[in-house]
Amino acid sequence: MRSIVGGNWKMNTDLAGAVRLAAEIVAGCVSRLRHCDVVIYPPFPYLKAVGDVLGDGGVRLGAQDVFHQPDGAFTGEVSCAMLLDLHVRGVLVGHSERRLVIGEDDDLVNAKALAAVAAGLQVVLCVGETLEQREAGRTEEVTLGQVRAGLRGVPAAALQRLVIAYEPVWAIGTGRTARPRDAALVHRLIRGAMADLYDGGTAGAVRVQYGGSVKAANAADLFAEDEINGALVGGASLDSGQFVAIVHAAADAAARKQRKG
Ligand code: PGA
Numbered sequence: 001m002r003s004i005v006g007g008n009w010k011m012n013t014d015l016a017g018a019v020r021l022a023a024e025i026v027a028g029c030v031s032r033l034r035h036c037d038v039v040i041y042p043p044f045p046y047l048k049a050v051g052d053v054l055g056d057g058g059v060r061l062g063a064q065d066v067f068h069q070p071d072g073a074f075t076g077e078v079s080c081a082m083l084l085d086l087h088v089r090g091v092l093v094g095h096s097e098r099r100l101v102i103g104e105d106d107d108l109v110n111a112k113a114l115a116a117v118a119a120g121l122q123v124v125l126c127v128g129e130t131l132e133q134r135e136a137g138r139t140e141e142v143t144l145g146q147v148r149a150g151l152r153g154v155p156a157a158a159l160q161r162l163v164i165a166y167e168p169v170w171a172i173g174t175g176r177t178a179r180p181r182d183a184a185l186v187h188r189l190i191r192g193a194m195a196d197l198y199d200g201g202t203a204g205a206v207r208v209q210y211g212g213s214v215k216a217a218n219a220a221d222l223f224a225e226d227e228i229n230g231a232l233v234g235g236a237s238l239d240s241g242q243f244v245a246i247v248h249a250a251a252d253a254a255a256r257k258q259r260k261g
Contacts (some may be wrong), residue, residue: 001257003036003223003250004163004230006124006130006192008064008092010042011079017223018046021240028244032251035258036230039090039122040237044078046088052200062090062122063177065098068108068115082178088240089230090122091184092232094150094153096169100130113150117158124163124209125150127190131170139168143186144193164208165232171212173235180222187227216245 029038041062042050091250093116094109109125116123117139125188127146128203129139147164154162171178171245178186182187182217194203211223211232222228230233230250 001062001205001207001229001254002137004055005036005038005243005247005250006062006165006209006230006231006232007038008095008211008234009040009042009150009237010064010097010234011239013042013046014047015046015175018042019049019053022050023240024240025243026054026057027058029059030057031249031256032247032250035254036247036251038247039234042150047088051087060089060122061087062092062124063088064095065100066091066093066112066116068111070115080115080121083121083234084119086122091116092124092126092165094146095126096128096167100169106146109146110149110152113162114153116254117154117161117169119169120161121129122163124165126165126167126211126232128167128172129167130166134168134170141188141218142191147181147190147193148197151194151197152198155241156202157178159194159198159202162206164168164194164206165211166208167211167232169212170236175213177213177215177218178210180225180228183222184225184227189223190249191227216242216249219249220253221248223250226257229254 009184034087039060039062041064063083098104127143128140133142207229209230211248214233215236216230
């Protein structure tokens with residue numbers, strides 16, 4: 001299974017910095033694209049400029065969000081068709097910052113996932129528990145609830161365009177990373193829930209990324225777990241050296257797992 005590493009730039013960079021960062025990432029990752037998909041998610045205003053840098057070079061352009069309606073009176077929102085016009089290939093849906101800061105609920109996340117897969121975009125459905133929920137022993141209930149709600153009505157045939165990002169909220173931007181074994185356990189639960197929703201073969205083919213303070217220094221340990229198929233990287237994706245090192249670790253782990261069979 002190929003790894004997938006995403007760089008979620010959030011509300012960071014400026015135009016010149018975004019173009020520069022994209023060029024550095026392309027140069028650093030090109031040798032590893034055989035074993036690892038790389039997607040970068042710049043802020044909306046920089047999609048065109050970053051897309052021009054990426055061209056057809058293999059590093060893919062993604063968007064941090066999308067709105068589910070095709071067009072109309074939705075001030076400030078961006079449709080799937082608009083993203084496709086800019087050669088965007090994938091979107092993040094249900095990132096915890098959108099759930100917790102902006103107030104998106106499971107129904108909206110599900111509507112966005114349905115619209116985006118129908119449009120042919122790759123969807124990274126982000127799920128994960130808060131610290132309070134983890135401490136209350138609710139990690140499984142919350143995370144799997146978000147998976148089930150997010151995937152409601154998504155046909156099995158669309159799952160090849162779907163990735164799950166398990167991002168425990170307490171690990172995002174905090175410098176605290178889940179222990180690889182703990183993350184792998186939740187990844188296994190996610191796959192089990194997907195096997196119940198679809199079937200084992202379909203669920204087994206879906207990649208599950210880990211997200212939450214992934215850095216060059218902890219990436220290899222995370223990717224050594226069979227259940228961890230890559231990472232969604234926030235802070236460290238703004239540093240091309242860090243991000244490229246994470247991509248290399250993910251590609252090397254995928255190659256190793258492939259050899260192992
Ligand atoms: P972080 O963010 O790597 O800065 O923790 C991850 C994310 O929000 O996707």
